[in-house]
Amino acid sequence: xxxxxxxxxxxxxxxxxxxxxxxxxxxxxxxxxxxxxxxxxxxxxxxxxxxxxxxxxxxxxxxxxxxxxxxxxxxxxxxxxxxxxxxxxxxxxxxxxxxxxxxxxxxxxxxxxxxxxxxxxxxxxxxxxxxxxxxxxxxxxxxxxxxxxxxxxxxxxxxxxxxxxxxxxxxxxxxxxxxxxxxxxxxxxxxxxxxxxxxxxxxxxxxxxxxxxxxxxxxxxxxxxxxxxxxxxxxxxxxxxxxxxxxxxxxxxxxxxxxxxxxxxxxxxxxxxxxxxxxxxxxxxxxxxxxxxxxxxxxxxxxxxxxxxxxxxxxxxxxxxxxxxxxxxxxxxxxxxxxxxxxxxxxxxxxxxxxxxxxxxxxxxxxxxxxxxxxxxxxxxxxxxxxxxxxxxxxxxxxxxxxxxxxxxxxxxxxxxxxxxx
Amino acid sequence: xxxxxxxxxxxxxxxxxxxxxxxxxxxxxxxxxxxxxxxxxxxxxxxxxxxxxxxxxxxxxxxxxxxxxxxxxxxxxxxxxxxxxxxxxxxxxxxxxxxxxxxxxxxxxxxxxxxxxxxxxxxxxxxxxxxxxxxxxxxxxxxxxxxxxxxxxxxx
Numbered sequence: 001x002x003x004x005x006x007x008x009x010x011x012x013x014x015x016x017x018x019x020x021x022x023x024x025x026x027x028x029x030x031x032x033x034x035x036x037x038x039x040x041x042x043x044x045x046x047x048x049x050x051x052x053x054x055x056x057x058x059x060x061x062x063x064x065x066x067x068x069x070x071x072x073x074x075x076x077x078x079x080x081x082x083x084x085x086x087x088x089x090x091x092x093x094x095x096x097x098x099x100x101x102x103x104x105x106x107x108x109x110x111x112x113x114x115x116x117x118x119x120x121x122x123x124x125x126x127x128x129x130x131x132x133x134x135x136x137x138x139x140x141x142x143x144x145x146x147x148x149x150x151x152x153x154x155x156x157x158x159x160x161x162x163x164x165x166x167x168x169x170x171x172x173x174x175x176x177x178x179x180x181x182x183x184x185x186x187x188x189x190x191x192x193x194x195x196x197x198x199x200x201x202x203x204x205x206x207x208x209x210x211x212x213x214x215x216x217x218x219x220x221x222x223x224x225x226x227x228x229x230x231x232x233x234x235x236x237x238x239x240x241x242x243x244x245x246x247x248x249x250x251x252x253x254x255x256x257x258x259x260x261x262x263x264x265x266x267x268x269x270x271x272x273x274x275x276x277x278x279x280x281x282x283x284x285x286x287x288x289x290x291x292x293x294x295x296x297x298x299x300x301x302x303x304x305x306x307x308x309x310x311x312x313x314x315x316x317x318x319x320x321x322x323x324x325x326x327x328x329x330x331x332x333x334x335x336x337x338x339x340x341x342x343x344x345x346x347x348x349x350x351x352x353x354x355x356x357x358x359x360x361x362x363x364x365x366x367x368x369x370x371x372x373x374x375x376x377x378x379x380x381x382x383x384x385x386x387x388x389x390x391x392x393x394x395x396x397x398x399x400x401x402x403x404x405x406x407x408x409x410x411x412x413x414x415x416x417x418x419x420x421x422x
Numbered sequence: 423x424x425x426x427x428x429x430x431x432x433x434x435x436x437x438x439x440x441x442x443x444x445x446x447x448x449x450x451x452x453x454x455x456x457x458x459x460x461x462x463x464x465x466x467x468x469x470x471x472x473x474x475x476x477x478x479x480x481x482x483x484x485x486x487x488x489x490x491x492x493x494x495x496x497x498x499x500x501x502x503x504x505x506x507x508x509x510x511x512x513x514x515x516x517x518x519x520x521x522x523x524x525x526x527x528x529x530x531x532x533x534x535x536x537x538x539x540x541x542x543x544x545x546x547x548x549x550x551x552x553x554x555x556x557x558x559x560x561x562x563x564x565x566x567x568x569x570x571x572x573x574x575x576x577x578x
Contacts, residue, residue: 361464362431362489365427365551365554377463385463391462392462420431
């Protein structure tokens with residue numbers, strides 16, 4: 001694992017926070033040394049997918065080169081060795097989320113799969129007229145599975161509105177909770193607005209009403225320390241590729257007593273106790289929910305990513321990103337004709353914006369020529385775009401390796417966009 | 423500013439993008455279709471008024487999108503007026519090749535209206551930006567869908 005020297009720097013309001021040497025961090029990410037169209041890469045799209053440190057690349061490469069085998073299968077050394085390492089990642093994930101037990105961690109491909117798992121294995125137990133509550137700022141991954149559930153069992157899907165500044169409206173939410181509310185599925189951090197939702201309160205109110213809560217943590221685990229027990233979350237999903245790990249590996253946390261009662265999602269190998277044509281019995285959680293050969297090497301990569309992030313420290317990352325967010329907000333706000341969407345008080349390092357009279361798609365193409373990678377489009381959140389009456393936005397999302405220089409490059413590139421459009 | 427960007431965003435395109443021609447819902451439209459690009463959310467609705475001889479008597483559009491898709495829709499409405507269905511389809515074939523094929527020149531085109539193709543050639547800068555080809559062809563796909571009576575075209 002790459003070691004990153006930490007040093008104490010005074011930070012406004014909290015001088016106990018440790019900052020880190022961002023240049024040392026950047027050196028850990030080979031892709032950041034690349035050029036695009038003859039310009040140094042300025043990567044501001046970590047919210048879509050983060051870049052990978054050498055520690056992750058090397059861990060995965062090492063497995064393929066030295067000890068690759070299928071897991072949970074063999075009586076031979078490599079299979080057992082890799083099974084142990086694969087299962088040890090479950091422990092790391094449990095540690096990342098502060099789960100009580102690694103048996104509460106189900107590996108999934110991504111958050112989308114995790115939510116679909118809950119929508120089936122838990123959702124299928126719901127009845128017509130039961131209610132599931134989501135919010136206006138959900139990613140399509142936390143909308144469509146519930147619509148499919150609505151089509152299957154006839155639940156009612158209710159949508160909590162958000163305020164104009166992009167914050168979650170607790171008052172509206174509280175008034176929507178009722179005796180038929182069975183599940184609340186809300187993002188912990190909006191992928192478009194950056195809004196951090198008051199999740200502890202959302203969960204407390206849901207539990208008071210007798211409902212469970214699923215948290216979409218795709219953006220949240222990346223930017224801050226998550227503690228599922230402190231939150232008292234029932235389900236919490238995140239994905240590895242946004243946490244500097246590989247694609248195709250993520251996890252669902254679920255309370256042990258819930259997993260115990262839930263039927264399987266996908267059927268196949270690895271999730272069974274015994275199979276006959278007359279009857280099949282299923283493995284205990286979490287393996288009951290992990291059919292087929294898993295993304296073994298990707299899981300090892302995720303373990304390396306968690307080690308990497310822990311090595312730096314989530315508090316240091318949060319502090320670094322808070323500084324970036326403040327700087328980006330200030331610099332972008334000063335660009336004439338630029339509108340920022342999402343100004344919630346609690347916010348992660350994600351800035352969505354538009355420029356007057358210029359479509360985000362054109363912005364994306366032009367800044368790309370300056371080496372700047374940002375996301376433009378609807379960000380898989382079309383209802384949210386409608387809420388703000390825009391077809392699309394441009395979005396700069398920052399990670400631990402970004403610098404204020406990156407923001408300066410973006411701002412200069414935006415000035416070029418405006419120059420071209422005159 | 424680099425040359426590829428200057429090629430893509432020529433003055434003519436920026437002008438059409440900012441001030442699209444025929445941005446309206448025409449009286450008596452007897453064919454229409456919606457074009458949708460799910461990647462960026464751009465959408466245009468193309469309206470055609472076909473006369474009894476099968477000629478496009480009027481063509482207009484409504485929609486929202488990037489400079490390229492708006493300029494392309496605007497310019498399309500200008501060149502399609504008076505064309506037969508077959509002529510309109512041939513223009514699209516050539517225009518599509520203009521937007522996608524390196525080395526394609528107007529000598530290889532088979533649409534009759536050279537002047538129209540010369541005007542449309544200004545959009546061929548998208549060749550250097552493959553993800554933007556769909557922006558340039560969105561309105562044309564919708565137009566074809568309208569002729570086919572399909573009502574909807576997506577660029578996926």
